[in-house]
Amino acid sequence: MTTLDRDLETLSLAKTAWARLPLPRKIAMLESLKIRVRDVADEWVRAAADAKGLAPGSPLAGEEWTSGPWAVLYAANRYLRTLRAIAACGEPRLPAFRHNRQGRTVLPVFPHDLYDRVLLNGISAEVWFQPGVTPEKARTDAASFYRVPSPEGRLTLVLGAGNIASIAPLDVLYKLYAEGSVCVLKMNPVNAYLGPLLERAFEPFVEPGYLRFAYGGADAGAYLCAHPEIDEIHITGSAQTHDAIAAATDKRITSELGNVSPTIVIPGAWSDADVHFQAQNIATQKAHNAGFNCVASQVLILPRDWNRSAELVEQVERVFGAMEQRPEYYPGAAQRRERLAPGSAAPRTVLRIQDADRDHAALSSEAFCGVLVCIELGGDPQTFLRNAVTYANERLHGTLGANLIAHPDTLRSHAAGVEDAIAALRYGCIGVNAWTGVGYFIAETPWGAFPGHTRDDIQSGSGVVHNSYFLERTEKSVVRAPFAPFPRSLSTRERTLLPLPPWFVTNPRQAEIGRALCDFEARRTPALAARVAAIAASAFA
Numbered sequence: 383m384t385t386l387d388r389d390l391e392t393l394s395l396a397k398t399a400w401a402r403l404p405l406p407r408k409i410a411m412l413e414s415l416k417i418r419v420r421d422v423a424d425e426w427v428r429a430a431a432d433a434k435g436l437a438p439g440s441p442l443a444g445e446e447w448t449s450g451p452w453a454v455l456y457a458a459n460r461y462l463r464t465l466r467a468i469a470a471c472g473e474p475r476l477p478a479f480r481h482n483r484q485g486r487t488v489l490p491v492f493p494h495d496l497y498d499r500v501l502l503n504g505i506s507a508e509v510w511f512q513p514g515v516t517p518e519k520a521r522t523d524a525a526s527f528y529r530v531p532s533p534e535g536r537l538t539l540v541l542g543a544g545n546i547a548s549i550a551p552l553d554v555l556y557k558l559y560a561e562g563s564v565c566v567l568k569m570n571p572v573n574a575y576l577g578p579l580l581e582r583a584f585e586p587f588v589e590p591g592y593l594r595f596a597y598g599g600a601d602a603g604a605y606l607c608a609h610p611e612i613d614e615i616h617i618t619g620s621a622q623t624h625d626a627i628a629a630a631t632d633k634r635i636t637s638e639l640g641n642v643s644p645t646i647v648i649p650g651a652w653s654d655a656d657v658h659f660q661a662q663n664i665a666t667q668k669a670h671n672a673g674f675n676c677v678a679s680q681v682l683i684l685p686r687d688w689n690r691s692a693e694l695v696e697q698v699e700r701v702f703g704a705m706e707q708r709p710e711y712y713p714g715a716a717q718r719r720e721r722l723a724p725g726s727a728a729p730r731t732v733l734r735i736q737d738a739d740r741d742h743a744a745l746s747s748e749a750f751c752g753v754l755v756c757i758e759l760g761g762d763p764q765t766f767l768r769n770a771v772t773y774a775n776e777r778l779h780g781t782l783g784a785n786l787i788a789h790p791d792t793l794r795s796h797a798a799g800v801e802d803a804i805a806a807l808r809y810g811c812i813g814v815n816a817w818t819g820v821g822y823f824i825a826e827t828p829w830g831a832f833p834g835h836t837r838d839d840i841q842s843g844s845g846v847v848h849n850s851y852f853l854e855r856t857e858k859s860v861v862r863a864p865f866a867p868f869p870r871s872l873s874t875r876e877r878t879l880l881p882l883p884p885w886f887v888t889n890p891r892q893a894e895i896g897r898a899l900c901d902f903e904a905r906r907t908p909a910l911a912a913r914v915a916a917i918a919a920s921a922f923a
Contacts, residue, residue, distance in 0.1 A: 397535030447896025455903035460850035473525035544572025636845030641780030650789035661697035783818030816863030
């Protein structure tokens with residue numbers, strides 16, 4: 383019997399114990415995880431920054447802090463909040479429901495407390511439920527969600543992603559706590575170097591046999607998928623890999639498979655400072671993690687008749703040219719870039735195409751590289767927005783995330799049209815002046831593809847993760863951010879300074895902010911929150 387077979391036998395024997403483990407024990411294990419994640423965080427970030435080719439001392443290491451240990455710490459605290467509520471009163475403590483203009487049930491899930499309002503200033507998030515779900519039904523579902531379908535428990539194979547370091551551990555936490563399943567996590571070969579660090583962090587789950595780690599390539603993955611001890615499979619990866627697995631097994635599969643993500647810019651009365659700031663926002667949506675994100679912006683949809691469109695694209699290109707030129711670390715990136723933008727020399731590339739280019743590969747397949755495609759559509763603001771939504775829904779592959787950018791005056795004067803556009807977009811997360819990546823980091827929002835697909839046409843996946851309130855029958859999350867930073871700007875003789883969100887690729891202090899955020903989520907004290915706020919307030923570009 384191989385070591386892997388012995389690990390699977392251990393997990394199979396332990397799944398009933400995990401299913402029946404008292405909730406206070408599970409809460410204590412999650413508290414222990416927090417301590418261990420912070421203990422390995424510095425080594426975790428150093429390893430990831432080295433593997434991705436970041437320059438020594440690069441501010442871009444902030445991406446590794448926030449998308450690595452901080453995301454896990456943040457989620458752990460939100461699960462703890464829900465689990466403690468369940469232990470105290472039998473159900474999560476949900477905010478107040480409301481109805482939107484379409485009559486849908488909506489749950490505002492962020493911000494929750496003063497810390498949220500201070501540290502992610504201006505960010506809000508809400509969850510929209512599927513048609514027909516009433517507030518009473520949504521509350522009842524959440525109250526009954528925390529249950530194990532079988533008293534014998536189950537064993538889930540989690541096939542980890544190779545790009546963002548927190549994806550695999552967050553998938554594991556959701557399977558453990560929301561679905562009551564023990565897990566074997568197969569690390570992706572691209573970031574398998576993080577496996578030993580994650581094993582140390584997750585020791586409270588490894589030691590009693592509720593979690594095991596596995597390594598290797600496609601052969602190891604195929605062996606695990608077919609193994610009789612595995613009850614179900616969760617994959618974050620390509621649609622091709624998912625389809626190969628689905629063709630070979632009848633086991634339940636949940637998945638997150640990427641997206642051709644649109645960013646729709648609604649015309650309005652933008653100032654020069656607005657163009658400068660939003661160019662950094664758009665550049666971040668593409669260049670964060672060198673473009674290797676499932677919701678990296680891929681198609682920038684601009685209004686043809688707007689006088690700021692050309693200038694905005696030029697400034698995005700300027701940001702790409704000025705930022706640190708890190709390597710294309712993910713396998714096959716250069717080949718994918720050459721296929722989409724032949725002859726492009728820079729890793730981050732803006733490609734202009736025409737509406738007539740209906741068969742362009744960038745519309746039908748995830749780039750997973752630094753190519754940002756620009757396309758212009760006509761019409762007044764209302765007509766343009768309707769055309770852009772139709773284009774995104776019908777011409778672009780995927781249903782995971784879409785972004786809208788609009789000036790506050792536009793949001794007020796076209797409020798009904800914007801809300802109708804949000805309702806019409808068939809995506810699991812909508813960002814309004816916020817990159818949908820923020821919806822990934824906020825664990826209160828369910829993360830997954832728009833529901834309603836078939837087994838043969840899953841596009842961006844099936845099921846959700848994160849979802850710290852344990853909500854069921856959700857349709858989409860909507861994350862909103864201020865159009866302009868606060869304070870709006872500080873002028874000097876040379877230039878206008880704009881305070882920047884911590885995830886912006888142009889933020890010169892994002893590594894310091896990321897480290898401070900980890901310290902805060904590990905212990906959540908007013909002093910640590912004040913430290914984060916002080917560093918963030920001094921981050922200008």
